[in-house]
Amino acid sequence: MSVGDGMRIGVVGAGARCKLALNAIDPAVTAASVAARIVAVADTTPQGRTRAAQIFGDDVAVVPDVSSLIDQGVDAAFVTTPDFTHAELAVQLLRAGVAVYLEKPLAITIEGADEVLRAAYESGSKLYVGHNMRHMPVVRLMRRLIQDGAIGQVKAVWCRHFVGNGGDYYFKDWHAERAKTTGLLLQKGAHDIDVIHWLADGYSVDVTGMGDLAIYGDVTDRADNSGRVMGDWFSYDNWPPASQTELNPVIDVEDISMVSMRLDNGVLASYEQCHFTPDYWRNYTVIGTEGRLENYGDSAGGTVRVWNKRTSYNESGDASYPIPEGEGGHNGADALTVAEFLRFVAHGAATDTSPVAARNAVAAGVAATESLRDGSTPRRVPALAPELLDYFAHHQKRRGVA
Structure with missing residues (x-):
């Protein structure tokens, strides 16, 4: 690739997240990274190809599959397809010498995740997994406070995720x-598990899960929405949860679940998600040897509060830090991850995301799901192969946990 000619970008999948790739040609992003242009979009459906032409314009080739996209001579590709296609598509691109921005989660199985990392290892192609939460201002603020010693050594991380838009x-x-x-x-x-791992500087080794399909399994109004995208049906008027309409014909995943985790450095953690709350935000509590911190709100206007003195109830904490405002998707995190990806591909620059961390978040999520569906029996999280750990430690520069 000649950086002077501009990086040739492809997009795989013209669904709800494909507009993420537009950050690659946003002057505000490219000015801080490298010039790039989108030259091709691949989608297997007629509706997707029509949507691709509308979003990306007439100058961009719209093709029916990844092989055709590779034939367009792309240097890098954004994979924004449904999760169950991630591993296969990423492997095909990596083995063709194309750098990959792979939307999270990395894969839906541990085997699939390991296959993607092995393809990057064997091909030498650059792999970046879009764990954009590592660039969300609230997460970066919490991590900075922890690294600055505001609460001492981390011993526990708790996360409650109120997924009010879950239906x-x-x-x-x-x-x-x-x-x-x-x-x-x-x-x-997987996204929050990755953040938990990052804040705690460790990876889950033992997990126990619990969950249920408490609400949406009883909703009988179903529809085939395969020709639509999320923006076509989303509305805050779809409330209360039991009155939802046009749900997927098949619903066999849990709408409330939780996992307890023991990390390799001894930190204890928990993650809870509920898809029928009225509000939509995440609440992290991190407890250390000299205090604790907690976020109130997870975007601009919220705060991260620190307690590091003995007290009874103290709502405001001993110190309060405003969550910075970011522009664009996920409070600015989408643009920042894309800029980081472009710098990584063009210059080998360091990244705050990590393929190994992305894999370990998937592994913990899979093991926890197996646990909750097997009477909450404890599960050991399988370790990544040593040669892959060594490769990504020495051949893919990055900051933070790896």
Whole structure:
């Protein structure tokens, strides 16, 4: 690739997340990374190809499959297809010498995740997994406070995720099917599990899960939404949860779930998600040897509060830090991950995301899902092969946990 000619970008999948790739040609992003242009979009459906032409314009080739996209001579590709296709598509691109921005989660099985990492290892192609939460201002603020010693050594991390948009986001399409997601403790939870690992500087080794399909399984109004995308049906008027309409014909994933984790450095952690709450945000509590911190809100206007003195109830904490505002998707995190990806591909620059971390989040989510469906029996999280750990430690530069 000649950086001077501009990086040639392809997009695989013209669904709800494909607009993420537009950040690659946003001057505000490219000015901080490298010039790039989108030259091709691949989608296997007629509706997707029509949507691709509308979003990306007449100058971009619209093709029916990944092989055709590779034939367009792309340097890098954004994979924004449904989760169950991630591993196969990423492997094909990596083995063809194309750098890959792979939407999270990395895969829906541990085997699939390991296959993607092995393809990057064997091909030498660059792999970046879009765990954009590592660039969300609230997460970066919490991590900075921890690294600055605000609460001492981390000993516990708790996360409650109120997924108020769950009925629209996850129960009207393929997300609702085990065969296509494994479960939402993986699909949704992998993102927060990755953040927990990052804040704690460790990876889960033992997990125990619990969950249920408490609400949406009883909703009888079903529809085939395969020709639509989430924006076509999303509405805050879809409330209360039991009155939802046009849910996916197959619903066999849990709408409330939780996992307890023991990390390799001794930190204890828990993650809970509920898809029928009225509000939509995440709450993290991190407890250390000299205090604790907690976020109130997870975007601009919220705060991260620190307690590091003995007290009874103290709502405001001993110190309060405003969550910075970011522009664009996920409070600015989407643009920042894309810029980081472009710098990584063009210059080998360091990244705050990690393929190994992405794999370990998937592995913890899969093991937790197996546990909750087997009477909450404890599960050991399988370790990544040593040669892959060594490769990504020495041949793919990055900051933070790896």
